[in-house]
Amino acid sequence: MADRLKQVSGHLTNTYGRGLLVGEVAIITGAAQGIGRSAALLFAKEGAKVVVTDLDEKKAQAVVDEIKAAGGDALAVGGDVSADDFPQKVLDATIKKYGKLNHIVNNAGFTYDRMLHTTPDDAFDVIIKVHVRAPFRLVRAAAPYMRIKGNTENRSIINVSSVSGLHGSVGQINYAAAKSGVVGMTKTICKEWGLFGVRANTVAFGYVQTRLTQAKEDGASIEIDGKKVALGIPKAQNAASGTSAIPLGRAASPDEAAGAMLFLASPLASYVSGHTLEVTGGQGI
Numbered sequence: 001m002a003d004r005l006k007q008v009s010g011h012l013t014n015t016y017g018r019g020l021l022v023g024e025v026a027i028i029t030g031a032a033q034g035i036g037r038s039a040a041l042l043f044a045k046e047g048a049k050v051v052v053t054d055l056d057e058k059k060a061q062a063v064v065d066e067i068k069a070a071g072g073d074a075l076a077v078g079g080d081v082s083a084d085d086f087p088q089k090v091l092d093a094t095i096k097k098y099g100k101l102n103h104i105v106n107n108a109g110f111t112y113d114r115m116l117h118t119t120p121d122d123a124f125d126v127i128i129k130v131h132v133r134a135p136f137r138l139v140r141a142a143a144p145y146m147r148i149k150g151n152t153e154n155r156s157i158i159n160v161s162s163v164s165g166l167h168g169s170v171g172q173i174n175y176a177a178a179k180s181g182v183v184g185m186t187k188t189i190c191k192e193w194g195l196f197g198v199r200a201n202t203v204a205f206g207y208v209q210t211r212l213t214q215a216k217e218d219g220a221s222i223e224i225d226g227k228k229v230a231l232g233i234p235k236a237q238n239a240a241s242g243t244s245a246i247p248l249g250r251a252a253s254p255d256e257a258a259g260a261m262l263f264l265a266s267p268l269a270s271y272v273s274g275h276t277l278e279v280t281g282g283q284g285i
Helices: 002-015 034-045 057-069 086-098 121-141 163-167 173-196 235-241 254-265
Strands: 025-028 049-054 073-078 103-106 155-162 198-205 221-224 227-230 276-279
Touching: 025 034, 025 086, 034 049, 034 057, 034 073, 034 103, 034 254, 049 057, 049 086, 057 073, 073 086, 086 121, 103 121, 103 254, 121 173, 155 163, 155 173, 155 254, 163 173, 163 198, 163 276, 173 198, 198 254, 254 276
Parallel strands: 025 049, 025 103, 049 073, 103 155, 155 198, 198 276
Antiparallel strands: 221 227
Protein backbone atom coordinates (compact mmCIF):
# COMPACT_ATOMS: atom_id res chain seq x y z
CA MET A 1 0.00 0.00 0.00
CA ALA A 2 2.81 2.41 0.87
CA ASP A 3 4.44 1.79 -2.52
CA ARG A 4 1.13 2.38 -4.28
CA LEU A 5 0.58 5.66 -2.43
CA LYS A 6 4.08 6.76 -3.35
CA GLN A 7 3.36 5.91 -6.99
CA VAL A 8 0.11 7.89 -7.01
CA SER A 9 1.84 10.81 -5.29
CA GLY A 10 4.49 10.71 -7.99
CA HIS A 11 1.86 10.91 -10.72
CA LEU A 12 0.31 13.97 -9.06
CA THR A 13 3.70 15.60 -8.65
CA ASN A 14 4.47 15.12 -12.32
CA THR A 15 1.09 16.46 -13.43
CA TYR A 16 0.81 19.32 -10.95
CA GLY A 17 4.46 19.82 -10.08
CA ARG A 18 3.98 23.43 -9.04
CA GLY A 19 0.85 22.76 -7.03
CA LEU A 20 -2.80 21.86 -7.55
CA LEU A 21 -3.93 25.49 -7.35
CA VAL A 22 -0.94 27.33 -8.78
CA GLY A 23 -1.79 30.85 -9.98
CA GLU A 24 -5.34 30.68 -8.64
CA VAL A 25 -6.94 33.07 -6.13
CA ALA A 26 -9.05 31.85 -3.22
CA ILE A 27 -11.10 33.69 -0.62
CA ILE A 28 -11.51 31.68 2.58
CA THR A 29 -13.77 33.04 5.31
CA GLY A 30 -13.19 32.25 8.96
CA ALA A 31 -9.60 31.42 8.08
CA ALA A 32 -7.73 32.58 11.19
CA GLN A 33 -8.07 29.34 13.12
CA GLY A 34 -9.40 25.81 13.00
CA ILE A 35 -10.42 24.32 9.67
CA GLY A 36 -10.21 27.67 7.88
CA ARG A 37 -6.60 28.21 8.96
CA SER A 38 -5.63 24.72 7.83
CA ALA A 39 -7.34 25.32 4.49
CA ALA A 40 -5.55 28.64 3.99
CA LEU A 41 -2.15 27.08 4.68
CA LEU A 42 -2.89 24.07 2.46
CA PHE A 43 -4.24 26.11 -0.45
CA ALA A 44 -1.18 28.36 -0.28
CA LYS A 45 1.12 25.34 -0.20
CA GLU A 46 -0.57 24.17 -3.41
CA GLY A 47 0.18 27.48 -5.12
CA ALA A 48 -2.97 29.53 -4.48
CA LYS A 49 -2.95 33.18 -3.56
CA VAL A 50 -5.12 33.20 -0.47
CA VAL A 51 -7.35 35.95 0.89
CA VAL A 52 -7.58 35.15 4.60
CA THR A 53 -10.71 36.71 6.08
CA ASP A 54 -11.77 36.58 9.70
CA LEU A 55 -13.55 38.49 12.43
CA ASP A 56 -10.18 38.59 14.22
CA GLU A 57 -7.93 40.53 11.84
CA LYS A 58 -4.82 40.08 13.99
CA LYS A 59 -5.14 36.31 13.84
CA ALA A 60 -5.86 36.52 10.11
CA GLN A 61 -2.66 38.50 9.62
CA ALA A 62 -0.75 35.89 11.62
CA VAL A 63 -1.90 33.23 9.14
CA VAL A 64 -0.85 35.47 6.25
CA ASP A 65 2.57 35.95 7.85
CA GLU A 66 2.90 32.18 8.20
CA ILE A 67 2.03 31.69 4.53
CA LYS A 68 4.50 34.33 3.40
CA ALA A 69 7.24 32.89 5.60
CA ALA A 70 6.79 29.62 3.71
CA GLY A 71 7.12 31.40 0.36
CA GLY A 72 3.43 31.82 -0.42
CA ASP A 73 1.26 34.82 -1.21
CA ALA A 74 -1.68 35.92 0.93
CA LEU A 75 -3.74 38.89 2.05
CA ALA A 76 -5.61 39.46 5.32
CA VAL A 77 -9.04 41.10 5.35
CA GLY A 78 -10.73 41.54 8.70
CA GLY A 79 -14.46 41.80 9.14
CA ASP A 80 -17.77 40.25 10.13
CA VAL A 81 -19.10 38.07 7.29
CA SER A 82 -22.64 39.10 8.20
CA ALA A 83 -21.93 42.84 7.91
CA ASP A 84 -23.62 44.61 5.02
CA ASP A 85 -20.34 45.91 3.60
CA PHE A 86 -18.32 42.71 3.99
CA PRO A 87 -18.80 41.15 0.52
CA GLN A 88 -17.75 44.26 -1.37
CA LYS A 89 -14.91 44.94 1.06
CA VAL A 90 -13.29 41.55 0.59
CA LEU A 91 -13.90 41.45 -3.16
CA ASP A 92 -12.48 44.94 -3.70
CA ALA A 93 -9.35 43.98 -1.76
CA THR A 94 -9.02 40.71 -3.68
CA ILE A 95 -9.41 42.20 -7.14
CA LYS A 96 -7.18 45.17 -6.33
CA LYS A 97 -4.31 42.89 -5.27
CA TYR A 98 -4.75 39.87 -7.51
CA GLY A 99 -6.99 40.96 -10.38
CA LYS A 100 -9.20 37.88 -10.39
CA LEU A 101 -11.03 35.30 -8.30
CA ASN A 102 -11.10 31.52 -8.70
CA HIS A 103 -12.49 30.10 -5.47
CA ILE A 104 -14.70 31.06 -2.56
CA VAL A 105 -14.68 28.86 0.53
CA ASN A 106 -17.54 29.87 2.82
CA ASN A 107 -16.19 28.45 6.05
CA ALA A 108 -16.93 31.08 8.73
CA GLY A 109 -19.40 30.10 11.40
CA PHE A 110 -20.12 29.13 14.98
CA THR A 111 -22.72 27.31 17.04
CA TYR A 112 -25.28 28.78 19.44
CA ASP A 113 -26.85 25.69 20.96
CA ARG A 114 -30.27 25.55 22.58
CA MET A 115 -33.07 23.01 22.73
CA LEU A 116 -35.88 23.92 20.32
CA HIS A 117 -38.35 24.95 23.01
CA THR A 118 -35.82 27.32 24.62
CA THR A 119 -34.32 28.84 21.45
CA PRO A 120 -35.05 32.59 21.26
CA ASP A 121 -35.57 34.28 17.90
CA ASP A 122 -32.23 36.07 18.01
CA ALA A 123 -30.31 32.82 18.53
CA PHE A 124 -32.05 31.32 15.50
CA ASP A 125 -31.73 34.40 13.32
CA VAL A 126 -28.02 35.02 13.89
CA ILE A 127 -27.07 31.47 12.91
CA ILE A 128 -29.10 31.72 9.70
CA LYS A 129 -27.52 35.11 9.04
CA VAL A 130 -23.95 33.87 9.39
CA HIS A 131 -24.27 30.42 7.81
CA VAL A 132 -26.76 31.04 4.98
CA ARG A 133 -27.28 34.74 4.31
CA ALA A 134 -23.58 35.66 4.49
CA PRO A 135 -22.41 33.00 1.99
CA PHE A 136 -25.30 33.90 -0.31
CA ARG A 137 -24.35 37.59 -0.26
CA LEU A 138 -20.66 36.92 -0.87
CA VAL A 139 -21.31 34.58 -3.80
CA ARG A 140 -23.86 36.99 -5.27
CA ALA A 141 -21.39 39.88 -5.04
CA ALA A 142 -18.74 37.74 -6.75
CA ALA A 143 -20.92 37.14 -9.80
CA PRO A 144 -19.16 39.72 -12.03
CA TYR A 145 -15.83 37.96 -11.42
CA MET A 146 -17.05 34.37 -11.81
CA ARG A 147 -20.02 34.28 -14.21
CA ILE A 148 -17.77 34.88 -17.21
CA LYS A 149 -18.55 33.02 -20.42
CA GLY A 150 -15.55 31.47 -22.08
CA ASN A 151 -13.38 31.53 -18.97
CA THR A 152 -11.71 28.12 -18.84
CA GLU A 153 -9.83 28.63 -15.57
CA ASN A 154 -10.55 26.31 -12.66
CA ARG A 155 -13.22 28.02 -10.53
CA SER A 156 -15.39 26.80 -7.68
CA ILE A 157 -17.61 27.64 -4.73
CA ILE A 158 -17.24 25.50 -1.61
CA ASN A 159 -19.83 25.87 1.13
CA VAL A 160 -19.51 24.22 4.52
CA SER A 161 -22.33 22.13 5.96
CA SER A 162 -22.41 19.56 8.75
CA VAL A 163 -23.84 16.24 9.82
CA SER A 164 -26.30 18.42 11.73
CA GLY A 165 -27.59 19.77 8.43
CA LEU A 166 -27.86 16.31 6.91
CA HIS A 167 -29.34 14.39 9.83
CA GLY A 168 -30.43 16.93 12.44
CA SER A 169 -28.90 17.31 15.87
CA VAL A 170 -30.39 17.56 19.35
CA GLY A 171 -29.88 21.06 20.74
CA GLN A 172 -29.00 22.56 17.36
CA ILE A 173 -32.30 23.49 15.71
CA ASN A 174 -30.78 26.73 14.39
CA TYR A 175 -27.50 25.20 13.20
CA ALA A 176 -29.22 22.18 11.62
CA ALA A 177 -31.64 24.43 9.74
CA ALA A 178 -28.81 26.66 8.51
CA LYS A 179 -26.55 23.83 7.41
CA SER A 180 -29.42 22.11 5.63
CA GLY A 181 -30.11 25.36 3.79
CA VAL A 182 -26.48 25.50 2.68
CA VAL A 183 -26.93 22.23 0.77
CA GLY A 184 -29.91 23.54 -1.21
CA MET A 185 -28.17 26.84 -1.89
CA THR A 186 -25.10 25.07 -3.23
CA LYS A 187 -27.12 22.89 -5.58
CA THR A 188 -28.81 26.01 -6.94
CA ILE A 189 -25.46 27.73 -7.55
CA CYS A 190 -24.36 24.58 -9.37
CA LYS A 191 -27.36 24.73 -11.69
CA GLU A 192 -27.20 28.48 -12.32
CA TRP A 193 -23.44 28.90 -12.75
CA GLY A 194 -22.46 25.60 -14.33
CA LEU A 195 -22.65 26.98 -17.87
CA PHE A 196 -20.00 29.51 -16.85
CA GLY A 197 -17.65 26.72 -15.80
CA VAL A 198 -18.09 27.35 -12.08
CA ARG A 199 -18.41 24.28 -9.90
CA ALA A 200 -20.31 24.45 -6.60
CA ASN A 201 -20.01 21.83 -3.88
CA THR A 202 -20.77 21.36 -0.21
CA VAL A 203 -18.47 19.73 2.30
CA ALA A 204 -20.30 18.37 5.34
CA PHE A 205 -18.11 17.82 8.37
CA GLY A 206 -18.66 15.53 11.29
CA TYR A 207 -16.65 15.65 14.50
CA VAL A 208 -13.58 17.81 13.83
CA GLN A 209 -11.24 18.90 16.62
CA THR A 210 -11.83 22.66 16.78
CA ARG A 211 -12.97 25.18 19.37
CA LEU A 212 -16.58 24.35 18.38
CA THR A 213 -16.15 20.77 19.62
CA GLN A 214 -13.84 21.29 22.58
CA ALA A 215 -15.18 21.33 26.14
CA LYS A 216 -17.39 24.35 26.74
CA GLU A 217 -15.80 24.62 30.16
CA ASP A 218 -12.51 25.56 28.46
CA GLY A 219 -13.97 29.04 28.06
CA ALA A 220 -13.81 29.69 24.30
CA SER A 221 -16.39 32.27 23.26
CA ILE A 222 -17.42 34.69 20.55
CA GLU A 223 -19.13 38.06 20.88
CA ILE A 224 -22.32 38.44 18.87
CA ASP A 225 -24.26 41.70 18.94
CA GLY A 226 -22.62 42.57 22.24
CA LYS A 227 -23.41 39.18 23.78
CA LYS A 228 -20.77 36.66 24.81
CA VAL A 229 -21.66 33.26 23.36
CA ALA A 230 -19.83 30.23 24.79
CA LEU A 231 -18.43 27.80 22.23
CA GLY A 232 -17.95 24.07 22.57
CA ILE A 233 -19.79 21.10 24.03
CA PRO A 234 -20.40 20.53 27.77
CA LYS A 235 -17.98 17.91 29.10
CA ALA A 236 -20.75 15.57 30.23
CA GLN A 237 -22.44 15.68 26.82
CA ASN A 238 -19.13 15.33 25.00
CA ALA A 239 -18.18 12.31 27.06
CA ALA A 240 -21.58 10.72 26.45
CA SER A 241 -21.48 11.14 22.68
CA GLY A 242 -17.73 10.88 22.12
CA THR A 243 -16.71 8.96 19.03
CA SER A 244 -18.91 5.91 19.53
CA ALA A 245 -21.06 6.75 16.49
CA ILE A 246 -18.04 7.18 14.21
CA PRO A 247 -16.91 3.98 12.43
CA LEU A 248 -13.32 5.25 12.30
CA GLY A 249 -13.50 5.71 16.06
CA ARG A 250 -11.94 9.16 16.25
CA ALA A 251 -12.42 12.81 15.43
CA ALA A 252 -10.86 14.44 12.38
CA SER A 253 -8.06 16.96 12.56
CA PRO A 254 -8.51 20.40 10.95
CA ASP A 255 -5.88 19.38 8.39
CA GLU A 256 -7.94 16.35 7.36
CA ALA A 257 -10.99 18.57 6.97
CA ALA A 258 -8.99 21.04 4.88
CA GLY A 259 -7.87 18.22 2.59
CA ALA A 260 -11.47 17.69 1.51
CA MET A 261 -11.76 21.38 0.66
CA LEU A 262 -8.58 21.20 -1.40
CA PHE A 263 -9.91 18.23 -3.35
CA LEU A 264 -13.14 20.04 -4.22
CA ALA A 265 -11.25 23.16 -5.30
CA SER A 266 -8.63 21.30 -7.31
CA PRO A 267 -8.61 20.04 -10.90
CA LEU A 268 -8.95 16.53 -9.45
CA ALA A 269 -12.64 17.42 -8.92
CA SER A 270 -13.07 19.05 -12.34
CA TYR A 271 -16.30 17.12 -13.03
CA VAL A 272 -17.67 17.25 -9.49
CA SER A 273 -20.43 19.81 -8.97
CA GLY A 274 -23.61 19.95 -6.91
CA HIS A 275 -22.19 17.29 -4.63
CA THR A 276 -22.18 17.07 -0.84
CA LEU A 277 -18.95 15.47 0.30
CA GLU A 278 -19.40 13.95 3.75
CA VAL A 279 -16.18 14.10 5.78
CA THR A 280 -17.42 12.29 8.85
CA GLY A 281 -15.35 9.16 9.41
CA GLY A 282 -18.49 7.24 8.45
CA GLN A 283 -20.80 8.96 10.94
CA GLY A 284 -24.40 9.09 9.77
CA ILE A 285 -24.37 6.19 7.32
